[in-house]
Amino acid sequence: MTFIHRLSLALAALFLSGCDQPAPLVLDQQLYIWQRQWTPAHALALRQSRGDFSSVRVLALQAFPGAGWSRARIDPAMLKADGRPLVAVIRLDGQLKSLNQDDVIAQIQHVLGDWQAQGLAPVGVEIDHDAGSARLPAYRTFLARLRQTLPTTLQLSITALPAWLDSPELTELLQTVDSSVLQVHAVSDPRQGLFDAGQARRWAKRWGAVTTRPFYLALPAYGVALLTQETGAPVVESEVPIDRGGERRELLADPQTVAGLVADLRAEPPEHLAGLIWFRLPLTGDRRVWSLTTLGAVARGDSLDSRLAVHVDEQDGLYDIRLVNQGNLDSPWPQRLTLAVGACDGVDALAGYTLQQTPGLLTFTRIQEGRLAAGAQRAIGWARCTKIDQGGFNVYP
Template sequence: MNFIHRLSLAVAALFLSGCDQPAPTVLDQQLYVWQRQWTPAHEGALRESRRDFSSLRVLALQAFPGAGWSRARIDPALLKADGRPLVAVVRLDGQLKSLDQDEVIAQIQQMLGDWQAQGLAPLGVEIDHDAGNARLPAYRTFLARLRQVLPTTLQLSITALPAWLDSPELPGLLATVDSSVLQVHAVSDPRQGLFDPEQARRWAERWGDVTTRPFYLALPAYGVALLTPENGAPVVESEVPIDRGGERRELLADPQQVAGLTAKLRADPPVQLAGIIWFRLPLAGDRRAWSLTTLGAVARGDRLDSRMRLHVEERGGLYDIRLVNQGNLDSPWPQRLTLAVGACDGVDALVGYTLQQTPGVLTFTRIKEGRLAAGAQRAIGWARCTKIDQGGFNVYP
């Protein structure tokens, strides 16, 4: 057998073996819209999210101990124009001493009636209630009753906690609803981090072994700040600012970690896994959420890359120096940047960086933490120089 023939057989074998590889599972991608007060920024965010996310799960109604009931101030015209399937989410705080079933059901029915009067036709209702294991029997009774009074055309789902895996009540609870959403982020002390991909994978596999109905995985695309505790317990600041001073420790779900988990889920999904629901829809200026560019890239399984560059623009002899993120990954401000220049008679750094000038080089050093969204830019300094080399820069992470 000559060499060319042997090579042809080898290539054919590789091609055939590749054809035998199963294609990755296509997982449905949905979004939580969790803002309590809608703003004009929602219009652009919804429009840009349409490419990658099939459905919207919209915070509609909340009940908190002491504070009582409140409605999210949604924009029904935007949702109607968007046209994607909707699920109305009802948040029942886990610290409620008990659920007044009559009151909860009445509030849900009134909310659904108001949505329908505004031209919205949700496909389902999701109950978000972080009940402790000891309260699962009562929760199951409530869900069974709610299922009976809701129209049969409406799907009923629940947000679920991994801690419920230890309860013998879980199979019966899951049998009362059409689907569940397993929350695998920030489920315990946030000081331990927002997300552990290996633990999330184990929880998802165990959940698939318990439930006989489809389930979704709620994954994080956001961050929080931990404020200095006053009485031992940390205060968590998320999308709503807290009017309090003191040190803030920022925690952010790592897009690359989350992307690693989604790749494994596509390659070998747990039993009954129907899709992923991302928390939450980011708005322009939302400093504690991934950008929509990064979120979409992770949802699609694209390769992530930040590609930080310096951009210099000259105006009347004054150079504006900007940091630009040309990639699809939100990333921290670089630790250090250098720029080749000619003779300069005036230079300065802007907030977040300090500047050192040596012959032929400007060096910017980070003195403050910050992140630059994919596709975004920010000014880091200015210079009045005889020349600046547009391509003569280096970025050091």
């Protein structure tokens, strides 16, 4: 056998062994819509998200301890125009002392009836109840009863907590629903961070070994602020502003960290993993959420990159100076940036930066935190100069 013949056989064997490798799992991608009041911004966000996300899970109804029931003010016309499969989410606060089963079921039936009267046809109901492990037997009884009252055409799912993995009641509980959504973000104390990719991976693997039915992972695409108090734990501020002064510590799930977990899940999926559900749909003006550009890139598995540049617009010697994010990854405002200029007789920085002028150079220095969404731009200052070198800039993270 000649060397060339042996080499050909070796290459053929390598090629065939490569063909036997399993293809990465195609994960279904869905979105939570969690705003309690819909605005015109929802229309654009829905339209722009349709290419990457198959279904929407919409907050429909909430029960709070002491405050009672509250409905989300959805826009049925927007949901009808969107046309994607729709799941109604019922949030039952984990601090409720007990569930009045008759009342909860009546409220769910009422909201479903109202949605149907408005032309909506949900394909499922999700119950979001952060019950403690000791209350899982009573929760299972409620779910079994709810399943009997819902039409057989509606899928029943639940949001689930990793803490339940240590409960002997979990296996039987999961038999009462069609699927579960394991929440792996901000599950204990936000002060410890919103997300731990390694811990989320371990929880997902354990969950897949316990359930015999499809499950999803709820992943974070958002941030919160922690408001310090003189006593007690910090107050958590998320999509709804809290009318209170004081220092705010911003926490944000890191897109690159979450993207790493998604890549791992595709390469080595836990048993029964059906897909990912992202919290939450990004709206224009929501500063504590990833941009839809970044969220879509993470969901698709694209390479992430924030390419910051400085653009200037000139009119009669007056230059407007803007920071532009040309990449697909949201970026913190840079710590410092410099711009080569000619002689200037007037310069100033805008909110968030200070400006130092030296011969031939403008230096902008960040004095507060902020983020620039992928594809967005932000004015940072102006200058009246004989010239500004459009390409003569440096950005320092």
